[in-house]
Amino acid sequence: MAEKTNEPHVSLINSLTKFVLTGRSLLEIAQGEVESGALQDFIRNKISIERPKSLLGLIEAGAELYRSLCVKKRKEAEALWSSKFRHAEVQEAVDSLLQLGTEWDAFLERLDLRLQLKDDTGGQTININGSLPADTAFTDARTGEAVSLGKYFGRGTKTLLVVIRQFSCLLCRLHLKEVQAHQGDLDQLSVRVVVVSFGCQEGAHHWLEETGCSYDMLLDPQRKVYAAFGFGVSLFKVLGFNNILRYSEFILDNYEFPRPLPAIQEDMFQLGGDVLLDDAGKVLYSHSCTSPLDRPGVEHILLAIRSTTHSEATKG
Template sequence: MAGENDEDATVDKSLVVNVLHSLTKEVARLLESARKQAKDSLQDFASSNVNALGASIGLYSEAFLRLGVITRKALDEVLGRFYRYQEIQSAVEELDDLESDWNAFLKDTESQLSKGEAQSSLSIGSPGPCDIELKDARTGRPSTIGSYLCKGNVIVVLLRHFACLPCRDHVAQLQQRAEDIARWGGHILVVSFGSREGALQWLGITGCPFDMVVDEDRKVYSSMGLGRSISKVWHISTITYYAEMKASGRTLPSKLENIEDDPTQMGGDLVVDRHGNTAFIHCSKTPPDRPAVDDLIKVLKDLRKDEEKSVRQDLEDDGPPRKIFKS
């Protein structure tokens, strides 16, 4: 983080020190409270009290704005310009240590709660989770991923929770490229582990045009190895992502009223080809971690090439058409 550039004329050293000390103090207070709650009851902390860590989003967002930036990268650049000063170095190191402690606490807490990372039963080329019983979000009728294979190679988008901002952004990006996806033989299917009532509200809020099913037993999620993770959801990198969104003027979605939800559930993307086999797997490492739409389209293009190659091979194996001689 050290830098030797001239400091920013619009930000003075005393302001930088003040912002860093204030941010560190308030984030440390949240961490100390979380530690006490986890010590009192690990289960209560993980199930509900952990949400209090969300206050850190506002703290980071406020720090960004006070220094005239809206991203963590820009903040680090500002700090780099002042890093020649010992008091800046000390303040930066103090914040870095605190963030490391924050992440370590969450990782340790998670290790006490879980029996290890969830494991995927899928691999490229293996049968996809096509027969798992699901429910159509709009009609309430029974459904499966396999029932959509007649529409093409299915891009399955597994949401984290109904108020997940990066999930909504990912679906919106897919919607913008829907014609390209259809052109290359793709069909988009959104999956939620939430209730049908919540899914209907989500569809109304987002205007999502895609087919949607609910997987209330999380069997599709389990098949991909997608479990719950407080260490990933509340990691400092996730906090700063949401702080950047808030600082840039975006409104963070609110939890749906009277709908049970689980913000610690991880999401991902899956492509199942029209034969029911797994063609692509992406398990999100952090909440904002989603495959680029171009990468998904590339999977569809590769599947198209494979299909065309298979057709050509079949024709070659059959040999040239036989001539029919009339007598």
């Protein structure tokens, strides 16, 4: 007797098949746009959260897959389809999803190579116990005045630089919310938080207004700090298949991805990081993000701060 189409494993296969077909369509559109136009135009204008047929459209497709399976996380989805592997058709559908992921990532890695993007820390010039010079120049995001990093030195405090990606980076905003939630701990440890962005002042004003962030914000348009700590640029590390499916989880948690200002050109493929400096600019801690999802937990940062404080006290 033929199996009923409303059996759970059939619905699972249908959901997986729909997602894979959507993903393949988005990938084929992107491949066609790269082949038919300028690569830089594709990078700057064809990948946008406002364009559901761009690569970012896979985020919503992933969210729809999770909804159809009545799960909110990829791990839950994997557990569900693993429990149905006794059905060969389920295994085939999952294999198709994994194959899509392989082809998706290969496409992005090829673009990284063509653009000669730096997707690792090979260019890092400052390591732990190195120093960021006091005359490192920035622009104050609020006033537009030229400032140097040295304004934070010599006060007996440490400085935590939270180096963000683009202004519309949701993960950067969530990271800073976590930092702000631990402000009491940071105050006790004499740590001042400073946000660093490579963006323009107009974008910074909009970001400050949207986030309500009260921290000092410095602009580094030449990305000198990014280069010094090896904060790379990569399509693959931002839009990789596994990352996209993680971004889908945020939609189901009722987060909305911020929209960039139309008049401002952002670089969504720039990665960020966190750097802790002592009051003379010596690097006490540094984390270079390997993806937008790879921000250190604030508890981890606090542990590093306390460790350095203990070491200093022991030496003293």
